[in-house]
Every structure is written in structure tokens, then in C-alpha cells.
Amino acid sequence: MPAAALLELIDIxxxxxxxxxxxxxxxxxxxxxxxxxxxxxxxxxxxLVKIVAGEQRQSSGRVVYDGIERHFTSPGDAKAVGIETVxxxxxxxxxxxxxxxxxxxxxLTRRVLGLPVLRDREMEAETARALAAGGTQIPSLRTKxxxxxxxxxxxxxxxxxxxxxxxxxxxxxxxxxxxxxxTRRGLETVDRVRARGIGVILITHxxxxxxxxxxxxxxxxxxxxxxxxxxxxxxxxxxxxxxxGGIERIGAxxxxxxxxxxxxxxx
Amino acid sequence: xxxxxxxxxxxxxxxxxxARHRPVxxxxxxxxxxxxxxxxxxxxxxxxxxxxxIGIFLNILEQSTFVxxxxxxxSLTLIAGEMDLSVExxxxxxxxxxxxxxxxxxxxxxxxxDPAWLAFPVSLAMALGVGxxxxxxxxxxxxxxxxxxxIVTLASYIWGRGLVVALSGGRSVYGLxxxxxxxxxxxxxxxxxxxxxxxxxxxxxxxxxxKTPFGRHLFMIGGNAVASNRAGIRVARNVILAFLLSGMxxxxxxxxxxxxxAGATANLGIGMLFQAFAAVVIGxxxxxxxxxxxxxxxxxxxxxxxxxxxxxxMGMPPHYTMMIQGLLVLAAVLLDTAKNNxxxxxx
Numbered sequence: 001m002p003a004a005a006l007l008e009l010i011d012i013x014x015x016x017x018x019x020x021x022x023x024x025x026x027x028x029x030x031x032x033x034x035x036x037x038x039x040x041x042x043x044x045x046x047x048l049v050k051i052v053a054g055e056q057r058q059s060s061g062r063v064v065y066d067g068i069e070r071h072f073t074s075p076g077d078a079k080a081v082g083i084e085t086v087x088x089x090x091x092x093x094x095x096x097x098x099x100x101x102x103x104x105x106x107x108l109t110r111r112v113l114g115l116p117v118l119r120d121r122e123m124e125a126e127t128a129r130a131l132a133a134g135g136t137q138i139p140s141l142r143t144k145x146x147x148x149x150x151x152x153x154x155x156x157x158x159x160x161x162x163x164x165x166x167x168x169x170x171x172x173x174x175x176x177x178x179x180x181x182x183t184r185r186g187l188e189t190v191d192r193v194r195a196r197g198i199g200v201i202l203i204t205h206x207x208x209x210x211x212x213x214x215x216x217x218x219x220x221x222x223x224x225x226x227x228x229x230x231x232x233x234x235x236x237x238x239x240x241x242x243x244x245g246g247i248e249r250i251g252a253x254x255x256x257x258x259x260x261x262x263x264x265x266x267x
Numbered sequence: 268x269x270x271x272x273x274x275x276x277x278x279x280x281x282x283x284x285x286a287r288h289r290p291v292x293x294x295x296x297x298x299x300x301x302x303x304x305x306x307x308x309x310x311x312x313x314x315x316x317x318x319x320x321i322g323i324f325l326n327i328l329e330q331s332t333f334v335x336x337x338x339x340x341x342s343l344t345l346i347a348g349e350m351d352l353s354v355e356x357x358x359x360x361x362x363x364x365x366x367x368x369x370x371x372x373x374x375x376x377x378x379x380x381d382p383a384w385l386a387f388p389v390s391l392a393m394a395l396g397v398g399x400x401x402x403x404x405x406x407x408x409x410x411x412x413x414x415x416x417x418i419v420t421l422a423s424y425i426w427g428r429g430l431v432v433a434l435s436g437g438r439s440v441y442g443l444x445x446x447x448x449x450x451x452x453x454x455x456x457x458x459x460x461x462x463x464x465x466x467x468x469x470x471x472x473x474x475x476x477x478k479t480p481f482g483r484h485l486f487m488i489g490g491n492a493v494a495s496n497r498a499g500i501r502v503a504r505n506v507i508l509a510f511l512l513s514g515m516x517x518x519x520x521x522x523x524x525x526x527x528x529a530g531a532t533a534n535l536g537i538g539m540l541f542q543a544f545a546a547v548v549i550g551x552x553x554x555x556x557x558x559x560x561x562x563x564x565x566x567x568x569x570x571x572x573x574x575x576x577x578x579x580x581m582g583m584p585p586h587y588t589m590m591i592q593g594l595l596v597l598a599a600v601l602l603d604t605a606k607n608n609x610x611x612x613x614x
Contacts, residue, residue: 076499092491096486096557
């Protein structure tokens with residue numbers, strides 16, 4: 001493993017009133033590593049990544065990023081240091097073209113009579129370079145994003161994230177709405193992002209996706225880490241065991257089980 | 268444009284023949300209103316005697332000025348995902364204030380400045396100022412108090428008109444000094460000054476929308492305000508600015524209207540909001556925000572004005588204009604849907 005972790009979560013706890021959503025989570029993510037976060041609905045995955053992305057604050061515990069303890073108060077704080085959640089579609093303006101989206105809020109301008117004027121040609125060239133570097137092919141950068149496929153949109157978002165200095169990206173069910181071929185390409189994009197030294201936290205329900213792309217598989221159960229395994233040293237069966245809490249139920253959909261916080265904690 | 272729409276890449280690849288026609292088709296779809304305007308003018312020229320005259324075309328252009336200018340403000344706010352229904356009343360309010368201050372007859376105050384030409388900049392500043400004030404108020408209410416723009420600007424539309432009636436006491440004002448009449452009666456290169464102002468407003472704001480960060484951000488906010496905010500765009504500031512500009516444009520329209528009518532009446536410009544709305548929709552600005560180009564709006568304004576002029580020239584009763592305009596709005600919305608379907612299958 002590389003020497004320094006990109007992100008270290010140390011004994012993170014989070015309570016919503018009487019309900020303990022996180023019961024002491026310790027987890028690290030290294031640069032250029034894809035960590036798949038699995039777990040049942042309500043296991044605490046979303047709460048955990050929201051804390052990482054600055055959308056919520058932990059009740060106790062420490063978030064150390066890039067070697068420094070962080071106290072994010074907003075998603076903007078996290079974004080400023082290179083942590084971002086990439087949601088499908090939510091961060092794009094589909095009514096505009098690829099270039100406009102790539103430079104959203106960071107447009108290149110020149111002053112003409114004191115008025116800022118967009119430098120469209122330069123922005124298009126830079127977008128083309130960035131997408132090429134990320135191995136993404138889009139026929140025309142002047143195409144409106146609404147005419148692009150879900151996979152292409154994701155690729156734009158990921159490339160944009162990398163281009164503007166992102167270091168840790170959280171992908172929350174990124175392939176939920178994609179077809180087989182698009183999912184395959186999406187996994188390839190994740191692969192390329194990893195190759196550029198970015199840390200990736202991938203939340204997914206699909207075992208095959210986790211095994212296809214992740215270096216490590218982290219299973220959460222009832223607000224705690226139930227397993228932190230290298231992908232090569234585990235099997236889907238074992239992961240299902242960890243998700244459901246030891247009861248062998250291969251073939252049944254584990255996601256239907258509800259978490260009951262009153263039951264004993266598994267810390 | 269729903270996210271559930273099957274993405275084009277998932278469907279069969281477009282055939283090469285389609286790909287070859289794409290740029291042409293795209294251009295035609297983008298400029299469909301201009302094509303319709305051309306067809307309408309040709310038809311009028313063929314079937315209405317004496318329609319094909321430079322004078323009539325200049326008249327159409329001149330007639331379009333007031334609706335045309337407030338349609339720009341309406342477009343700005345619609346593109347940002349809001350709307351400004353107050354433009355008509357703000358226009359009337361600005362016209363009435365100018366007329367009340369400088370008018371020599373009726374309820375006019377008959378203010379005389381020395382030198383006389385000072386009335387020109389002072390009255391313009393008044394009109395723009397009152398427009399900016401109402402626009403800023405609209406914007407602040409929408410952004411800070413998160414009240415729906417429809418409600419906020421409907422209220423302004425109503426109280427604005429009420430204020431016009433109250434200020435004038437129901438009386439009309441007439442007789443504006445020459446310094447104020449110039450813009451309405453002068454010509455430049457044979458074209459009325461009003462038409463030049465209209466063209467200038469469209470050029471300036473088309474540039475603003477297409478080539479500046481402010482314009483681009485308005486489209487982004489109208490397309491996806493949440494994403495814009497996440498990307499660090501100052502959504503509130505831009506939306507307020509859009510309302511402010513819309514108000515100032517309405518103020519400018521009012522100033523031009525006062526100059527044109529050489530005064531003001533309490534019901535000045537009534538019905539222009541709906542004409543502006545019709546022009547904007549015909550011009551292809553989406554009511555859902557984030558879509559629209561001022562060149563289309565300009566064509567929409569000219570189309571409505573041409574139809575009005577044609578009906579006048581034919582000597583038909585003017586209420587036919589309203590019926591045709593109403594049908595045109597419906598046709599425009601249907602056309603928009605058809606255009607989107609066509610795009611979806613071709614792009």
C-alpha cells in the first residue's frame with residue numbers, strides 16, 4: 001500500500017436523535033485506490049459519504065484528509081480541497097453544450113471595454129484536451145448534454161472533476177440508470193480516474209460492479225464496518241454474508257431487509 | 268427533455284444520410300420563426316395590394332419597438348427560470364412619470380429645464396430608475412423571500428397599473444417638450460430612430476446572453492439552479508440582476524412610448540404584456556427556463572407586428588389580430604414540441 005492515506009476516517013459516529021446511524025467507523029482511502037462501499041439500505045453508507053463530502057457533520061470522530069484534520073461545514077469546503085460527490089446528472093446543465101458544462105462557473109474570459117467576454121475557442125480546445133486525457137470520446141463538444149448518453153454525461157463530470165484538481169471522488173450508485181454497455185464504459189472511466197491517482201469511493205448495490213473495479217471492498221452493516229477486504233482475497237458469497245449479517249441467503253435480494261436500530265450494535 | 272428519455276446513443280446509430288442533413292436541419296429548426304416570418308410576409312405581399320412597400324416594413328419595425336423591448340426583459344427572466352409579468356405596468360409607470368413631470372397639457376407638471384435639452388437625459392434617467400427600482404424589488408422578493416416569480420410579478424403588474432391610474436388621477440397627459448419627442452420622430456438613414464433603438468437593444472442583449480459569463484450563467488441557472496450553485500455561480504445575484512435589467516428595459520420602453528404618444532394615458536400599453544409573452548413563446552424561449560435566443564424573439568415580435576399591420580391594411584376589424592395572435596401562441600407551443608421530437612430522432 002502507498003505510504004500516506006488520502007482520507008482517514010477515525011471512529012466516526014453520527015446520531016440523529018436517539019438513532020445512531022454510525023457507530024464508530026474507521027476507514028481509509030489511498031490515492032489511486034477504488035474502494036467499493038457496500039451494505040444494505042440504512043447501513044450508514046450515505047451518512048458516511050455525506051460527512052466526507054461536507055454535507056453533514058459527524059457527532060464525534062475525526063476526518064483526516066491529505067494529512068490534515070478537516071472540519072468541513074459545507075460541500076463547498078470539501079470541494080475546495082478536492083473532494084466531491086459526483087451525482088448522475090445533478091451537476092450538469094443539460095440545456096447547454098459540453099464546453100459550457102466543463103467550464104461551469106470557471107469560464108475563461110477576456111476584458112473588452114471592461115466587460116468580461118467569454119473565450120469560447122480556448123475553452124473548447126481545453127475541454128477537448130482534458131477529455132482526450134481522460135480517454136473520453138464525444139463526437140462534438142458543441143452538442144447539448146441532453147443529447148448525450150448517461151455514460152457520456154458521467155464521463156464529462158468525472159473528467160471535469162479531475163481537470164479542476166479533484167483528488168477524492170464519491171460516486172453514489174453511478175450506474176443505476178445505465179445499460180450494460182454504458183455501465184462497462186463507466187467502469188472503464190473509473191479505472192482511468194484511478195490510474196491518474198484519484199481516490200474513489202464507489203457506493204453500489206451490484207456485487208459484480210464492486211468486484212469488477214474495486215481494489216478494496218468495505219461492507220457496512222448497522223452503522224459499522226462489517227468487513228474491509230481486498231477484492232482479490234474475498235468472494236461475492238463472503239460479501240453477501242457480511243452484508244446480511246451471517247445468514248446465508250444467496251439468491252435472495254438482501255436489500256429488502258430493514259435495519260432495526262433497537263437491536264444490539266455490532267461494533 | 269425529461270431525464271427518462273431514452274438517450275440517443277442507446278438507440279440505433281443515425282444513418283449517414285441523416286448525418287449529412289443534420290447541419291441544415293439544425294439550422295432550419297433553430298431559425299424556424301424567421302422562415303415563418305418570411306412566408307407570412309411573402310403571403311401578405313402576394314395577396315394584399317400595396318403591402319409590399321418600404322414604408323410598411325419600416326412601420327412594422329417601428330410598431331414592434333415597445334413590445335420588442337419589454338420582450339427582451341421577459342426573455343431574460345424566463346431564461347433564468349423565472350418570469351417577469353410586471354414589464355407592461357412598469358413601462359406604463361415610467362411613461363406616466365415622465366409625462367407627468369414634463370407634460371405641458373392635462374395633468375402634466377410642465378417642468379422646464381435650462382438648457383431645454385436636459386429634459387432628455389433627466390427623463391431617461393427617471394424612466395430607467397423607476398424600472399430598476401421595481402425590477403430590484405421583484406428580484407429581491409423572488410430570491411430573498413423565495414416567493415414564486417409568477418406571484419411577485421403579477422402583484423407588481425397589478426399595483427404598477429394601479430399606481431399609474433392613481434398618479435394621473437385618471438386624466439391623460441399631453442404635450443411633451445421637443446427634447447423628448449426627438450427619438451420618436453427623427454430618422455437616421457431613412458429608418459425611424461425607434462427602430463434603431465429596437466435593433467440596438469437586441470444586438471446588445473444578444474451579445475450579453477451569448478458572449479458574457481452573465482448570459483451563460485443565466486442559461487445555467489434556468490437549466491439547473493442546483494448544479495449552478497454547486498459550481499459556485501452566484502445564483503441569487505444573477506437572478507436579481509436579470510429582474511433589474513428587465514425592469515430597466517421596461518422603463519426604457521415606457522420612455523420611448525411616452526415620447527411616441529407625446530404624453531401618457533392611464534391605460535397606456537394595456538395588452539402589451541400578452542403580446543410580448545406571445546412573441547417570446549413564438550420566438551422559442553422555453554417557459555421551463557434555460558432555452559431561448561433573442562434572434563427568435565425578434566422574429567416573433569416582427570411576426571406579430573406584421574400580422575397586425577396586414578389586418579390594418581386589409582381594413583379588417585382589429586379584434587381579428589387578437590384571435591390570430593392567440594392561435595399563433597398555441598401553434599408555437601405545438602411547433603416547439605414537434606421540433607423537440609424531430610431533434611430527438613435526428614441528433
